[in-house]
Amino acid sequence: MKLPRNLRAWITVLVAMHAVIACAGFFAPYDPAEQDREHPYAPPSAIHFRDASGSVHSRPFVYTLRLEAGSVDHYEEDTLASSPIEFFVTGARYRLLGIVPCSRHLFGAGGTRVALLGTDGYGRDQFSRLLWGGQISLLAGLVATALALTCGLLVGATAGFRGGWTDEILMRLAELFLALPWLYLLFAVRAFLPLTVSPLEAFFLVAGVVGMVGWARPARLVRGVVLSAKERDFVRAARGFGASGIYILRRHILPQTASVLLTQAAILAPQFVLAEVTLSFLGLGVPEPAPSWGNLLANLQQYSVLTSYWWMLIPALALTPFFLGYLGLASALQRWADPSKMEAVGPGAWR
Amino acid sequence: MTRYVLRRAVHAAFLLLGVSLLTFLFSALAPGRYFDEMKMNPQIAPETIAALRAQYGVDQPLPMRYARWLDGLVRGDLGFSFAYNAPVGPMLRVRAANTLLLTTIAMLFAWGFALPLGIWSAEREGRWPDHLVTAATAALFIVPDLVLALGLLLFAVHSGWFPAGGMAAVGAESLSWTARGRDYVLHLALPVAALVLGTCPMLVRHVRAAILDVLDSGFIRAARGHGISRRRLLFCYALRAATNPLLSLFGLSLGTLLSGSLIIEVVMSWPGLGPFLLEAILARDLYVVIGGVLLSTVFLVGGNLAADLLLYWADPRIRAERV
Amino acid sequence: MPAANGSMAPLLTVESLMVRYPPRHFGGTRAAVTALDGVSFSVLAGTTLALVGASGSGKSTLALCLACLGRPTAGKILLEGRELTALTESQLRAVRPKIQLVFQDPSGSLNPRLTALEIVTEPFEVQGRFTEAERYERAGALFERVGLSLDMGPRAASEFSGGQRQRLAIARALALEPRLLILDEALSALDASVQAQIANLLLDLQRASGLTYVFITHDLAMAARLGDEIAVLERGRIVERGAPGDVLDQPAHVAMRALMAAAPRWNAPTKDQAGE
Numbered sequence: 001m002k003l004p005r006n007l008r009a010w011i012t013v014l015v016a017m018h019a020v021i022a023c024a025g026f027f028a029p030y031d032p033a034e035q036d037r038e039h040p041y042a043p044p045s046a047i048h049f050r051d052a053s054g055s056v057h058s059r060p061f062v063y064t065l066r067l068e069a070g071s072v073d074h075y076e077e078d079t080l081a082s083s084p085i086e087f088f089v090t091g092a093r094y095r096l097l098g099i100v101p102c103s104r105h106l107f108g109a110g111g112t113r114v115a116l117l118g119t120d121g122y123g124r125d126q127f128s129r130l131l132w133g134g135q136i137s138l139l140a141g142l143v144a145t146a147l148a149l150t151c152g153l154l155v156g157a158t159a160g161f162r163g164g165w166t167d168e169i170l171m172r173l174a175e176l177f178l179a180l181p182w183l184y185l186l187f188a189v190r191a192f193l194p195l196t197v198s199p200l201e202a203f204f205l206v207a208g209v210v211g212m213v214g215w216a217r218p219a220r221l222v223r224g225v226v227l228s229a230k231e232r233d234f235v236r237a238a239r240g241f242g243a244s245g246i247y248i249l250r251r252h253i254l255p256q257t258a259s260v261l262l263t264q265a266a267i268l269a270p271q272f273v274l275a276e277v278t279l280s281f282l283g284l285g286v287p288e289p290a291p292s293w294g295n296l297l298a299n300l301q302q303y304s305v306l307t308s309y310w311w312m313l314i315p316a317l318a319l320t321p322f323f324l325g326y327l328g329l330a331s332a333l334q335r336w337a338d339p340s341k342m343e344a345v346g347p348g349a350w351r
Numbered sequence: 352m353t354r355y356v357l358r359r360a361v362h363a364a365f366l367l368l369g370v371s372l373l374t375f376l377f378s379a380l381a382p383g384r385y386f387d388e389m390k391m392n393p394q395i396a397p398e399t400i401a402a403l404r405a406q407y408g409v410d411q412p413l414p415m416r417y418a419r420w421l422d423g424l425v426r427g428d429l430g431f432s433f434a435y436n437a438p439v440g441p442m443l444r445v446r447a448a449n450t451l452l453l454t455t456i457a458m459l460f461a462w463g464f465a466l467p468l469g470i471w472s473a474e475r476e477g478r479w480p481d482h483l484v485t486a487a488t489a490a491l492f493i494v495p496d497l498v499l500a501l502g503l504l505l506f507a508v509h510s511g512w513f514p515a516g517g518m519a520a521v522g523a524e525s526l527s528w529t530a531r532g533r534d535y536v537l538h539l540a541l542p543v544a545a546l547v548l549g550t551c552p553m554l555v556r557h558v559r560a561a562i563l564d565v566l567d568s569g570f571i572r573a574a575r576g577h578g579i580s581r582r583r584l585l586f587c588y589a590l591r592a593a594t595n596p597l598l599s600l601f602g603l604s605l606g607t608l609l610s611g612s613l614i615i616e617v618v619m620s621w622p623g624l625g626p627f628l629l630e631a632i633l634a635r636d637l638y639v640v641i642g643g644v645l646l647s648t649v650f651l652v653g654g655n656l657a658a659d660l661l662l663y664w665a666d667p668r669i670r671a672e673r674v
Numbered sequence: 675m676p677a678a679n680g681s682m683a684p685l686l687t688v689e690s691l692m693v694r695y696p697p698r699h700f701g702g703t704r705a706a707v708t709a710l711d712g713v714s715f716s717v718l719a720g721t722t723l724a725l726v727g728a729s730g731s732g733k734s735t736l737a738l739c740l741a742c743l744g745r746p747t748a749g750k751i752l753l754e755g756r757e758l759t760a761l762t763e764s765q766l767r768a769v770r771p772k773i774q775l776v777f778q779d780p781s782g783s784l785n786p787r788l789t790a791l792e793i794v795t796e797p798f799e800v801q802g803r804f805t806e807a808e809r810y811e812r813a814g815a816l817f818e819r820v821g822l823s824l825d826m827g828p829r830a831a832s833e834f835s836g837g838q839r840q841r842l843a844i845a846r847a848l849a850l851e852p853r854l855l856i857l858d859e860a861l862s863a864l865d866a867s868v869q870a871q872i873a874n875l876l877l878d879l880q881r882a883s884g885l886t887y888v889f890i891t892h893d894l895a896m897a898a899r900l901g902d903e904i905a906v907l908e909r910g911r912i913v914e915r916g917a918p919g920d921v922l923d924q925p926a927h928v929a930m931r932a933l934m935a936a937a938p939r940w941n942a943p944t945k946d947q948a949g950e
Contacts, residue, residue: 176369183610184628184647191632191640192378233783237843240741240775241800241850242767251796252785274495278614281497282629300501301618303515307508316498323493 007332014325021134025094028128029108032291034092036113036123039065041073041309044118052079059084064112073308083109118311121299130315133291138322140207140286141273147211148268149218149261156222157257161230161249171223177216185213186275190284199290206285210275218264222257229253259337266330270323277319293318355663363656370648371424374641375417420641430638434631439642442627447646449518450623454605454612454650456539457546461604465551469558474585476563484559488552496549496611500618503541513541516620545615550607554600561596565589598662605654609647683755684716685886686740686854691749693735693910709735710746711910717903719853722880722887724901724918726894728932732910733890737858740888741775742766753854771801771850776843778859783843784831790817790842791827797849816845820875837868841875848879857889861896873900898922 003011020027045062061084063077089108096102108114117126159170177185189209197205229235229252238248273293279285280294288295296315299305305312423430429439472484507513514520520534565571566589574588616625624643631639693710709732717723727733738744740751742758751758753772761769777783784793794816795809804812814824820841826834834842840860847855857876861869873896879885889900897904898918906914906921914921 172369176366176373179366179370179652180644180648181606181609181613181651183613184644187613187628187632188374188377188640188644195633195635232785233777233779234785236738236741236743237775237777237783237846238796238800239743240770240773241797242770243800247800255787274497277495278497282614282617284629284632297497297501303508306501306505310505313501313505316501319495319498320493323495327489327493 004332004336007329007336010325010329010332014322014329017321017325018138021131021138022097024128024131024135025096025102026104027106028125028131029089029091029105029114030125030128031092031094032124032129032132033289034124034128036119039075039113039115039119039123040121041305042075042115042119042123043309044116044311045114046077047085047114048082051082057084059086061085062109062112062114081112083112083114085109085114117314118309120296120312121305126296126311126314129291129296130293130318133293133296133315134318136203136286136290137273137276137280137293140203140210140276140292141269143207144211144214144272144275145265145269147207148214148272149265151211151215152218152264153222153257153261155215156219156224157226157249157254159219160223160226161245161253167223171220174216174219177213182213183275183278186210186279187284189213190279195284197287199286202286202290206276206279210272210279214268214272218261218268221260221264225257225260226253229256259333263330263333263337266326266333270319270326273322274319356660359656359659363652366652367645367648371421371641371645372417374644375420376413378637378641429642432631432636432639434634434636434639439638443624443639443642443646446622446624446627446643447650449621450609450612450616450625451650453539453542453546453616453621453623454608457543457550457612458605458608460543461547461550461554461608462601464547465554465558468551469555470562470585470590472555473559473562473566474581484555488555491548492552492556494548496545496614497618499548500542500545500615503545504619507541514538516618518622542612542615542619542621545619546608546611549611549615550604553607554604557600558597561593561600562589564596565592568592594665595662598658598665602655602658605658606651609651685719685754686888687716687750687752688740689714689750689752691736691739691751692747693732693739693744694747708910710739710749712749713907713910713912715905715912715915717854717886717888719886720880720884721902722889722900724897724904725888725890725907726892726897726904727890727907728892730909731907733892733907734858736907737775737856737888737890740854740856741773742770743775771797772852773854773856774847774850774852776840776847776855776857776860778862781832781836781839784839784846786830786832789828789830790822790834793831793842794846794849797846801850812849816848819848819879820845836864837872840864840868840872844872844875844879852885854886854888857887857891859891860889862891862893869896876900894922 042065045065047060047062048057049060050056051061061082063079064081064083065075066078068074068076085107086109087107089105089110090103091105091108093101093103113119113125115125115127117130119125120129155170155174159167180188186209189212190205193205193209232252235248235252238252243251276285276292277294277297280292281297282294283298285294286292293315297312300312420430427440429443431437432439432442435442468484472481475481504515507515514537518535518538519531520538524531526534571584571589571592574584579588612623613625613628615621616623617629620626624647628640628643630636631643691710691713693708695707695709697706711732713732713736715723725733725736735744739746742751746759749759753769756769758766758769788796791810791813794813798804798809798812813827817824817827822838822841822845826838831839831842843860861872864872876887877900880887887900889897891897901918904914904916904918904921905912
């Protein structure tokens with residue numbers, strides 16, 4: 001199947017971004033839990049090509065940081081101790097894609113730590129935490145999307161195909177779920193589940209809650225497709241041969257839902273990632289010490305952190321390229337599925 | 352007319368009832384554990400817990416508990432807050448009023464910007480102003496509310512022009528009327544800005560789409576053929592015809608705005624439903640959570656009902672449908 | 675071709691068929707609708723009954739009932755003397771091959787994502803008959819019968835022209851070797867010349883295999899061309915019946931006269947001839 005150029009472009013971009021996150025262990029120089037109590041809230045490492053004496057090096061390097069005399073959070077560079085940045089270094093062990101044990105990292109600085117995005121209160125490298133946190137946030141969002149779409153497909157297909165009371169009840173239920181503002185609904189469901197859970201449990205909890213809450217809109221869309229497909233003459237013809245409901249669903253109706261589901265996936269995925277980020281930010285999602293884009297931003301709620309350590313805001317920007325990518329994908333998908341439609345991404349689809 | 356109003360009102364009432372049942376059912380997911388976690392809270396005496404368990408009939412079957420709660424609701428009793436040791440109603444009322452203030456003002460501004468911008472953009476479709484607006488809205492669209500709020504907060508801190516959160520300065524009651532008013536406005540500015548920036552992109556896009564749709568239709572082209580001026584065409588004809596989708600959009604935008612207000616209130620310390628609800632969840636304050644969620648639904652359903660009624664008044668086709 | 679045993683018992687008998695939709699109050703009001711109000715007729719094997727009616731006369735409802743795709747409120751449908759309306763769904767499954775439908779809209783009656791081969795072999799797949807190879811062979815024979823070539827098999831249905839799609843639809847309908855074919859406005863969406871081709875195809879097939887047709891249409895000319903008997907349907911009732919010549923020459927009922935008045939008169943004098 002030949003895909004249009006712009007669709008392929010967006011898919012490539014998204015796959016590349018996800019690949020980087022998936023291989024977080026390789027791209028991140030340090031283990032996300034590795035603390036460095038001697039360098040809390042250190043600013044992003046300055047990468048130099050020219051040293052104090054004025055000579056230029058071909059290889060970039062960083063200076064070791066030390067606290068300024070009489071300060072607790074201001075650092076100065078020790079111009080006598082420089083460490084060149086090396087590539088493909090051996091470092092902390094990790095599992096690539098969760099399976100393959102590895103210890104090569106893309107880059108690192110032998111003698112000292114190179115913190116591209118600074119460090120947090122425990123001296124943990126924010127860049128590494130950003131990449132590893134991305135794994136959790138993105139995966140949670142994607143799992144939630146899969147859950148919501150599966151649920152939506154089942155409910156929508158059942159309601160559309162069987163009609164009558166089943167349809168009426170299921171659609172009223174969907175209406176109830178849509179009657180609440182989505183974040184309040186999320187809160188309502190999260191509120192009554194246990195608060196203190198392990199990071200792994202929290203991951204499944206968040207993915208489950210977000211997915212469970214988001215089935216209503218896909219269900220309505222699938223129902224619409226099923227309803228119109230049901231009335232088509234080729235379905236009638238199949239019934240004329242004595243086809244059972246299941247055969248008709250499988251052969252004729254469900255393939256029609258594929259394009260709707262794909263587009264919904266592209267629209268919902270970033271929304272669900274954002275939901276996880278919001279929950280974790282507020283302390284209702286993935287807890288420390290596991291990194292997530294949400295809890296990386298959490299300590300910004302402290303005034304001192306917000307005002308003094310600007311680099312702690314950077315994880316907020318991590319979401320943006322992904323949102324852009326998914327938005328582009330969704331638009332391209334919609335245009336591919338229905339070229340006559342001028343406006344991509346329907347009302348209320350995003351929030 | 353009254354039949355239609357009655358129908359929509361009954362529908363809204365059923366929705367609210369359904370949502371209350373749904374939230375109550377959620378709370379049933381972990382009833383015992385709820386009170387167990389409360390036991391771990393040193394602020395709440397064990398006798399209180401026991402009394403509350405009895406009063407709220409936690410050991411009774413779910414339908415009974417729901418009936419009891421519903422009965423209380425009808426009498427205006429929204430339950431009891433374990434964390435504050437006070438009835439939920441009055442506290443929620445204050446918070447809800449603050450949220451309502453914020454969302455109403457934000458709604459006015461958001462539509463105030465989005466409507467002209469959308470129309471202007473639609474009118475100049477394909478030309479550079481349209482492209483500019485589309486690019487700007489796309490750029491803003493991508494930024495989540497959370498990030499917007501944090502960014503604005505940072506801006507407030509660094510510029511010093513706006514207070515960094517809260518609803519009023521300390522000791523505001525002692526200020527003169529004008530000073531107090533100015534204080535309020537300053538405190539409102541950033542949260543409203545965050546909300547407006549968050550909802551405007553979607554609104555502009557949809558207003559533009561709705562107007563474009565209408566401008567494309569046959570009767571507009573016929574009117575142009577009659578030589579009616581562009582301005583008159585746009586405002587007297589096109590806008591009127593776009594009322595239907597625009598009013599539906601209003602309902603939709605209300606939902607977005609309410610959800611957005613939740614997170615913005617938390618980040619910017621605006622004393623609305625948001626932070627209150629969050630606190631309640633962390634403190635396992637069951638009835639505050641249920642009450643807060645229900646109240647937000649009341650706003651949303653109420654807003655949609657208002658939009659429906661406005662639609663009925665504005666769109667003769669609906670009146671003719673004899674629904 | 676007369677029936678094998680020489681008897682002239684009708685293949686299809688419809689007795690007092692009534693289809694009524696009850697009024698709906700919940701979720702939007704709608705008054706009771708009577709789509710068919712006591713329709714009765716019979717069709718002899720190997721012949722064609724042309725049912726003519728304007729839109730809203732109940733034609734489509736009748737087509738669906740005859741194909742057992744909708745339950746009538748009252749009345750009976752008998753095929754070869756067997757009462758179809760009394761059968762359960764599973765009993766019906768064995769009988770379904772005998773009655774097949776060909777629809778009007780070629781782009782709606784074939785799944786555009788399937789290939790021509792898949793479409794024609796779908797009846798076999800549903801009924802669970804024959805092996806892969808046998809199906810392919812039979813598909814080939816069916817294609818030939820309707821004037822298509824087998825190398826069109828792998829093409830998607832959406833790539834065919836209107837006339838070819840109708841041929842495909844007819845091929846599919848013939849797959850299970852039916853005795854009765856219900857043609858619901860089967861020619862109405864085609865161009866005039868293509869209409870003639872497909873009409874000829876249908877007549878040839880009838881001559882060769884002894885098929886019985888119920889041909890539903892609003893087009894009088896087609897009805898007269900294909901029908902051994904014409905029946906006029908209006909508002910759920912048959913208001914006139916007879917041989918084409920009789921009905922067209924001596925239209926008794928108002929509806930029939932209205933239909934005739936509305937039909938284009940190709941044999942009437944042209945404008946310049948009439949001196950206008």
